[in-house]
Amino acid sequence: MLTAGVGAQYETEDWGSWTAGVAKATNSLYGGWSYQTGYQLRVLHGLELSWLNQKRSGGFSDLGRYRDFSVDAGLARTRWAATLPLGRWGEVMSSFDMTRTGAGELHRSFGLSQQFWFSPNLRVSFTAGRQLETGNYDVGLGLAVPLF
Secondary structure: OEEEEEEEEEEEOOOEEEEEEEEEEEOOOOEEEEEEEEEEEEEOOOEEEEEEEEEEOOOOOOOOOOOOOOOOOOEEEEEEEEEEEOHHHOEEEEEEEEEEEOOOOEEEEEEEEEEEEEEOOEEEEEEEEEEOOOOOEEEEEEEEOOOO
8 A cells, every 4th residue: 555645835924824735545456546625714812714625536545544455435525613722721623524425425523622731741632523414422532641
């Protein structure tokens, strides 16, 4: 399995930050492309709004999604997010994701997360999410400890 890509970020003082990337992934039988564009804008006392658009063609596979030799049918994904800094309490982020698979299935979800440094050696995160089509909920607690 081989994946190679290139990306760029262009920041402006007043108009936010644009990102773009393209990647090609191949394994022994299949190959595919991934394209990604995004935009971030900081407004109102640190509130950050962002948009991300990603498209993957069928056959694109990487280790994050690779399992049992199955072929990825591709997808189109759009994500809108808002992040608000909370000082000592880190930041809180809300997001809405809409994904259409290569088979035509639509998956929509929204989530809320907060993360902060509890101590110099422990980062804590709380997450909650809901998938609109199935009604399923996800709730999580994460603990991160730096190794160095």
